[in-house]
Amino acid sequence: MNLSEAASLLHSARRVVVMTGAGVSAESGIPTFRDAQTGHWARFKPEDLASPEAYWRDPEMVWDWYAGRYRDVMAATPNRGHTLLAELERRKLAEHGEGAFTLVTQNVDGLHLRAGSRPPLELHGNLTHGRCETCEHLQPLPKADSFTPPPTCEVCGGRMRPNVVWFGEMLPEDVLEDAQFAFERAEVALVIGTSSQVYPAAALADVALHRGGTVIEINPDTTPLTRRASFSLRATAIEGLAALMAESSEPE
CATH class of the missing domain: 3.40.50.1220 (TPP-binding domain)
Structure with a gap:
């Protein structure tokens, strides 16, 4: 053909x-997941940033990573x-x-x-949204220039995680x-x-x-x-x- x-x-x-x-x-x-691991993030393995285990161990670190990716995405066209x-x-x-x-x-x-x-x-998934850890509600993240993670669920007030599929998840x-x-x-x-x-x-x-x-x-x-x-x-x-x-x- x-x-x-x-x-x-x-x-x-x-x-x-x-x-x-x-x-x-x-x-x-927009860099790929691995291409984006430069500077401070270069010392981390993908599993250190994108797995349920990493999130429960250090949600602040994981959210810092995804907040940076979110800013990159929203700056792109x-x-x-x-x-x-x-x-x-x-x-x-x-x-x-x-x-x-x-x-x-x-x-x-x-x-x-x-x-x-x-x-x-x-x-x-979609990293421009968060997903509530408690009630599974999805909502858009705040504007990138004013976003301070983690977001709070507008339905139940619970903490939200990035709405992406991590290593080990279905x-x-x-x-x-x-x-x-x-x-x-x-x-x-x-x-x-x-x-x-x-x-x-x-x-x-x-x-x-x-x-x-x-x-x-x-x-x-x-x-x-x-x-x-x-x-x-x-x-x-x-x-x-x-x-x-x-x-x-x-x-x-």
């Missing part, structure tokens, strides 16, 4: 699912990759109605929503089920900017392939998915989406 054929399938597909990873947000200047996906979503919904497009993300930065997409299926069951359903039904699945090494998210592309769907990977690097994908485009998220969508546009 070549670029033109992949673009043609994307253009004609009545059901499209997209999964995005850190590579999409990297072009907005969606890039053209985010806006191209929002455009693709609008196009598919206008042409084929509800259920024609599903956006799934491993990112926790909320940039897809800020770019104009409908709320995506967030497999790993993905939200309802979100994962919805994502699996979207990949089962997809005629075309785009997998963009993800290493395809973090499970269970990495298994979703195979769900589409086993159901006869076309899987198009966009990544500047080779991944474990590359050999299995119907078509793999060595490009950044912006470059790959721009090329696919330009090729799939009908002539004026």
Whole structure:
């Protein structure tokens, strides 16, 4: 399969699912979890900052880390990759109605929503919100420039934790089920900017392939998915989406 054929399938597909990873947000200047471990944080292992055990041991330290990431996210802006996906979503919904497009993300930065997409299926949570340790209530964090952790639950007054999935925790069951359903039904699945090494998210592309769907990977690097994908485009998220969508546009 070549670029033109992949673009043609994307253009004609009545059901499209997209999964995005850190590579999409990297072009907005947001470092990955491990890339952000510089300066004071370089001496910590990921498990020291992103596990239930670390949080119960030292919630202040963990919140300081996530407050810094929250400030970085809110200082960033969606890039053209985010806006191209929002455009693709609008196009598919206008042409084929509800259920024609599903956006799934491993990112926790909320940039897809800020770019104009409908709320995506967030497999790993969203660090712009807190989750109450007592009653599970979700609420947005205060403005980044005035946020002093930890936030307090507006419902019960309890302490809130970052609303992200940590090492050793299960993905939200309802979100994962919805994502699996979207990949089962997809005629075309785009997998963009993800290493395809973090499970269970990495298994979703195979769900589409086993159901006869076309899987198009966009990544500047080779991944474990590359050999299995119907078509793999060595490009950044912006470059790959721009090329696919330009090729799939009908002539004026």
